[in-house]
Amino acid sequence: MEVLIVGAGPAGLTAATVLGRQLRRVLVVDAGAPRNRGVGESHMLLTRDGADPAEILRIGRAEAAAYPGVELRRGVVESVTGAAGAFTAIVSGRPVTAALVLLAGGQADQVTGPPGLADRWGRGVYHCGYCHGHESAGLPLGVLATRPQDAVLARYLADRFSDDVVLFTGGSIALDEAARALLDAGGVRVTAEPVTRISGAEPELVVELAGAPPVPRARLFHRPEATQASPLAARLGCEIDPGWATVLVDPRQESSVPGVFAAGDCAQLRGLPAPAGFIAAGAGDAQRAAVWLESALFAASLGAGWPGADRPGAG
Ligand SMILES: Cc1cc2nc3c(=O)[nH]c(=O)nc-3n(C[C@H](O)[C@H](O)[C@H](O)COP(=O)(O)OP(=O)(O)OC[C@H]3O[C@@H](n4cnc5c(N)ncnc54)[C@H](O)[C@@H]3O)c2cc1C
Structure with missing residues (x-):
């Protein structure tokens, strides 16, 4: 695979669609627990205001999967190791290799208040x-x-x-x-x-x-405490905002680990006071991430090396 995308929420599916349109080979793995599951209606997504979030995802999956290079797989990305250009992930017990990784696993709200909440x-x-x-x-x-x-x-x-x-x-x-x-x-x-x-x-x-x-x-x-839905970012060594538990990313949506990008609710642009945490905002971030993932793939194909090769201490 050229890109492994962790999570098929609005962020992951948007990135998959962008990369699929560039004829990239993308694996999108999803555990099936989006942050807004159970919510009857969702707002502020242009053309889908008031829509059932499950319906938004159903349409999004169909659109992304229509591109031949995009594979959607139900499962859990259990680990990611390696470096830009040669990551290995364990997906529901089976190894998958990918040149680059996009974390789009969202956040998990820890709703632990009184009974009934x-x-x-x-x-x-x-x-x-x-x-x-x-x-x-x-x-x-x-x-x-x-x-x-x-x-x-x-x-x-x-x-x-x-x-x-x-x-x-x-x-x-x-x-x-x-x-x-x-x-x-x-x-x-x-x-x-x-x-x-x-x-x-x-x-x-x-x-x-x-x-x-x-x-x-x-x-x-x-407003309960929110955590990363998946421990992958922490295990990869990505820098995480201590207050918001978000993966800190640069303006290209790349984390502190070269070749590992992040978008959607799990990520936050370094320097922003708070994450946005909305469907359209996450999709927008994911589109930007996909453009820079594509840029990194193209640069590597021209012999420019993988992300991180030009950074002090990397590689
Ligand atoms: C109650 C509630 C109401 C909301 N209402 C609105 C609204 O009206 N409008 C709006 O814009 N936003 C709303 N939101 C926010 C919205 O849900 C999020 O902004 C949006 O879901 C974020 O998209 P995402 O793709 O980043 O993550 P998610 O939608 O959370 O999707 C992430 C996916 O990644 C999967 N995943 C995580 N880890 C792994 C792993 N290791 N392997 C495989 N898969 C993994 C998860 O199971 C999940 O399916 C609401 C949120 C809540 C909690």
């Missing part, structure tokens, strides 16, 4: 005001805090979408004076009792509290 993840419980704020306009909203900065999210939702927002701190998230002033000024109520359960039959959603009456909400926003 994970069941409603993506169905009434969301992490992002861009993806699901508009559909929440005018409704009673809650923010289940995981960190003090969630006070800003609560205030944001109150300013943009609803005059009925409750911030649930669970008693374990301490808010300083500035945060309290921010919330007061936005009309956000704060509930400090421990959250014991998220209940209610869909679309109902009830936040149960220890020592206080339950609070019905139409939507709950919650």
Whole structure:
């Protein structure tokens, strides 16, 4: 293979399509657990606003697979070793060689809150005001805090979408004076009792509290810790942002390991304050990655060597 792509989400499939169009031989391996699985509708992808994310992927797989050089395979990339020009991966127990690698495995949200929370993840419980704020306009909203900065999210939702927002701190998230002033000024109520359960039959959603009456909400926003969906980047030695757990990439989407590129939710342009974490943004990054992967393949075919050969200490 010329390029191994880890992950067939929007990022991996976009890169595969670009490379397939350049008549490259590409293997795309996918474990079948996209970040937004279970979500009924997804927004902000031009021509597909409101579409079922599973349908977006179904169309994307069909488009990528239509190019003869693109092979889609269900499985897990268990390891990648070697260097640019000669990587070896173990894919569901079997070796695969590739000149270059694109990591597009996404991130995994660690939804570990009170009982019932994970069941409603993506169905009434969301992490992002861009993806699901508009559909929440005018409704009673809650923010289940995981960190003090969630006070800003609560205030944001109150300013943009609803005059009925409750911030649930669970008693374990301490808010300083500035945060309290921010919330007061936005009309956000704060509930400090421990959250014991998220209940209610869909679309109902009830936040149960220890020592206080339950609070019905139409939507709950919650930002759990996110990690790399796959340990590959860390094992390869790619530099990872300690705060966002994203693979840091240069403007060509190449990681700190020559020949290993990354795009989509798993990656972040070095210097950006935060990753974007959207379908179209990831696809755009992946298109850029594919162009530079193609450039590296072409340069190598002209005898210019593989990425890293010109870097101090590489090769
Ligand atoms: C609740 C929720 C709602 C969202 N709503 C929206 C929305 O409305 N609009 C929007 O733009 N974005 C939305 N998002 C964000 C969107 O889901 C992501 O931005 C997008 O899925 C990222 O695409 P990706 O290709 O980087 O990764 P993913 O879509 O996560 O795909 C990565 C794929 O790689 C696979 N994989 C990982 N490791 C390996 C491995 N080692 N071997 C093989 N395969 C592997 C995974 O199983 C997965 O199938 C939402 C996210 C969540 C959690």
